[in-house]
Each structure stands twice: as C-alpha cells, then as structure tokens.
Amino acid sequence: MRDRIRELVEKVKNELVEMRHHFHAHPEPSFEEYETTKFIANKLKEYGVDDIRVGCGGKEAGVIATIRGKSEKPMIALRADIDALRMAEENESLPYRSKNEGVMHACGHDAHTAVLLATAKVLSQIKEELPGSVRLIFQPAEENAAGAKEIIKAGGLDGVDAIAGLHVWAYYPSGVVGFRKGPFFAAVDMIELYVRGKGGHGAAPQFAVDPIVIASNIILALQTIVSREVDPIEPAVVSICKIEGGTAFNIIPEEVKLVGTIRTFSPQTRERVVSRVEEIATNVAKAMRGSVKFVDYYSTPALINDSKFTEFASNIAKELYGENNVVEADLNMGGEDFSLYLEKVPGTFFLLGTGNKEKGTDKPHHNPNFNVDDDALPRGVELLVNIAYEFLRRGSS
Ligand SMILES: [Zn+2]
Numbered sequence: 001m002r003d004r005i006r007e008l009v010e011k012v013k014n015e016l017v018e019m020r021h022h023f024h025a026h027p028e029p030s031f032e033e034y035e036t037t038k039f040i041a042n043k044l045k046e047y048g049v050d051d052i053r054v055g056c057g058g059k060e061a062g063v064i065a066t067i068r069g070k071s072e073k074p075m076i077a078l079r080a081d082i083d084a085l086r087m088a089e090e091n092e093s094l095p096y097r098s099k100n101e102g103v104m105h106a107c108g109h110d111a112h113t114a115v116l117l118a119t120a121k122v123l124s125q126i127k128e129e130l131p132g133s134v135r136l137i138f139q140p141a142e143e144n145a146a147g148a149k150e151i152i153k154a155g156g157l158d159g160v161d162a163i164a165g166l167h168v169w170a171y172y173p174s175g176v177v178g179f180r181k182g183p184f185f186a187a188v189d190m191i192e193l194y195v196r197g198k199g200g201h202g203a204a205p206q207f208a209v210d211p212i213v214i215a216s217n218i219i220l221a222l223q224t225i226v227s228r229e230v231d232p233i234e235p236a237v238v239s240i241c242k243i244e245g246g247t248a249f250n251i252i253p254e255e256v257k258l259v260g261t262i263r264t265f266s267p268q269t270r271e272r273v274v275s276r277v278e279e280i281a282t283n284v285a286k287a288m289r290g291s292v293k294f295v296d297y298y299s300t301p302a303l304i305n306d307s308k309f310t311e312f313a314s315n316i317a318k319e320l321y322g323e324n325n326v327v328e329a330d331l332n333m334g335g336e337d338f339s340l341y342l343e344k345v346p347g348t349f350f351l352l353g354t355g356n357k358e359k360g361t362d363k364p365h366h367n368p369n370f371n372v373d374d375d376a377l378p379r380g381v382e383l384l385v386n387i388a389y390e391f392l393r394r395g396s397s
C-alpha cells in the first residue's frame with residue numbers, strides 16, 4: 001500500500017501546489033473564510049467525498065466531511081486550519097501574493113488546507129481498501145482560538161476514535177518532521193487590566209491619582225511572578241503587550257488599559273499565575289490609591305499529544321523518510337486550539353519543516369515575508385494518508 005500511496009501522492013503534487021497558491025492569493029481572516037470554504041467543498045465534491053457539511057458556529061465557514069471506506073468504524077479525523085491573518089503581505093515579487101489587501105496567509109494555513117485536500121483526494125482513490133472511515137476537518141478561526149470549539153459543537157468529532165494534524169514549520173529544514181509526546185503547545189490566557197485612577201492636570205498631580213504610574217508599577221511587579229513564584233523548571237510566561245491610556249501631554253487620564261497574555265502548561269501553574277496577576281495588580285493599585293478591574297479570557301488548554309499515538313505516527317515517518325529526517329520537537333509557548341480535540345480523543349499534532357534559505361521560506365511565522373516551500377508539502381500528504389490508513393488497518397495506534 002505504501003508504494004501505491006506514494007504513486008498517488010506523486011500524481012496529486014501539481015494540483016496540491018496550485019491549490020496552495022490559490023489559497024495564498026485569496027486569504028480570508030478568522031471566521032470569514034467563506035470563499036475558501038466554497039473552494040474546499042467543491043473540491044471534495046469533485047473527489048467524490050461522501051458526506052460534506054459546510055459551516056459551523058452559525059457561519060458558512062469551515063467544512064466537516066467524511067470519507068466512508070469498507071466500514072463506518074474505526075474512524076480517524078484529520079484536521080487543517082484554514083484562516084489567514086490581518087496583516088499586509090510584503091512578498092512583492094510572489095506571483096501568487098495576496099489579492100486581499102491587509103490579509104495574508106503568514107502562518108502556512110494555506111499549505112494545511114491544500115495538504116488536507118490533496119490527502120482527501122488520495123484517500124478517496126483508495127476508498128475501497130480503507131478498513132474504516134476518515135473524517136476531514138477544515139477548521140476556521142484557529143488564529144483567534146475560536147474555531148475548534150465550534151467544530152466540536154457542530155459534531156466534528158462524533159464517532160471519531162483518533163485525530164492527527166500538522167503545522168508547517170519554517171524553523172525546520174524542508175521535509176524534516178517533528179513529533180513530541182505529551183505537553184507540546186502552551187495553555188493561553190488573554191488578559192485585560194483596567195487601571196482606574198482619577199484624572200487631572202499634568203502640572204497638579206497632587207489633585208489626581210495617576211493610573212499611568214500605577215500601571216507602570218503593576219507591569220514591573222507582574223514580572224516577579226515567573227521569576228520568583230513559579231518553579232524554575234516549570235515553563236510560564238507573563239507578557240503585557242499593549243498599553244492604552246492618555247490623550248495629551250498635560251492631562252492625567254482616568255484609566256489605563258493593559259492587555260497581555262499568560263502562557264503555562266500545567267493546570268495548577270495556570271491557575272496560580274492567573275490568580276497572582278489579579279492579586280498583584282489589585283493590591284499594587286490599592287497601595288497607590290487606584291483600583292483594577294481584571295478580565296481573563298481563557299483561550300485554549302495546553303496541547304497534550306497522546307504518547308502511544310505519537311510514537312505510532314513518528315514510526316511511520318521514520319520508515320518513510322529515515323531517522324535523520326524525524327526529530328523530537330521542542331516545547332512551544334505558542335497556543336494551538338487543536339488541544340481541544342486532544343482533550344476528547346487521542347491523537348497527535350506534528351510539525352513539517354518548510355524552511356529553505358535559498359527559496360526564502362525560512363522567515364518566521366506571522367512575518368510579512370513568510371512563505372512555504374511547496375516541495376515539502378507532498379510529505380505532509382503522504383504522512384497523513386499513511387497515518388490514517390495504518391490506524392484504520394490496525395484498529396488502534
Ligand atoms: Zn499563526
């Protein structure tokens with residue numbers, strides 16, 4: 001079967017790259033992936049995929065589809081995220097650069113979408129020999145962590161026994177694959193602090209309570225949580241990334257807004273860091289005659305890969321590409337809402353290297369010059385097809 005799959009992947013290569021370029025030229029931001037969704041649904045129809053459901057979360061964005069093989073069960077899900085970012089592309093000379101001004105596929109989700117479509121095509125071609133079913137999840141809104149929960153609500157995981165997904169990775173050489181058992185991506189909290197003071201004249205601070213000075217003290221005090229309160233071998237980050245306050249050079253404002261993020265792995269550390277941010281901010285403000293309103297938009301749990309499934313998938317990668325091309329991925333303080341699927345079913349999220357200096361595809365993700373090495377993408381297809389086929393054949397990982 002491996003040779004047969006390789007042959008079919010070889011045949012789908014040109015279409016895969018064409019589709020990637022199409023998505024790159026027509027990026028749509030989170031939960032506005034309407035044209036992308038139509039394109040995906042049409043392709044799946046063309047490939048003869050049995051069951052195609054469009055939309056989730058009350059929007060016509062995202063697709064949940066199923067390829068039925070010889071039997072309904074077991075069922076493995078494969079997921080791609082399909083959204084782009086609100087940022088201007090600077091790849092001036094790229095023939096397929098973004099045609100939607102101010103929106104760009106700068107994370108590689110164009111590649112994920114094309115890879116999963118090509119995977120669907122290959123799997124449809126071997127449908128008669130599939131000892132189970134494959135659920136295809138084209139998830140909208142990964143970047144703002146809103147999509148996975150809507151896919152789950154829409155029944156995306158119903159009947160699913162395991163799940164796999166990949167992210168292209170500019171930091172690995174093209175074609176190198178990275179796996180990690182257990183904790184992989186961090187839990188994400190988005191926090192907002194409203195520091196209240198009392199407005200007044202910049203020349204008469206004695207009649208005011210200056211929220212800018214209070215906010216400054218809070219920001220510095222928060223830095224002691226990770227350095228002084230968290231176990232040094234436990235990863236954690238507290239970053240204040242946005243400060244909003246004031247209107248003129250001589251007016252002490254009423255309020256300053258601080259926006260930031262907390263990244264942790266264990267639920268205990270998460271709870272502790274979040275509550276300490278609130279306590280420190282509240283009490284620093286109190287000591288300085290102000291007050292604080294604290295809001296925590298808890299976003300995604302830590303992504304925890306199933307060890308057995310990850311071992312199973314990485315062994316397939318080693319058999320296909322050799323030990324040298326398969327690495328152990330590092331812990332990542334970024335977030336990925338694939339974590340929500342992994343809370344429900346076992347599976348693995350892995351990285352596919354697309355970094356190539358000569359081709360200029362080694363820029364960081366979310367950089368205005370980001371791009372993906374197309375030559376690495378067939379590996380993504382071959383891996384997903386083999387992982388799905390092997391899982392269904394064995395009935396487990
Ligand atoms: Zn991203």
Ligand SMILES: [Zn+2]
Pocket residue numbers: 107108109167
């Ligand atoms: Zn991404």
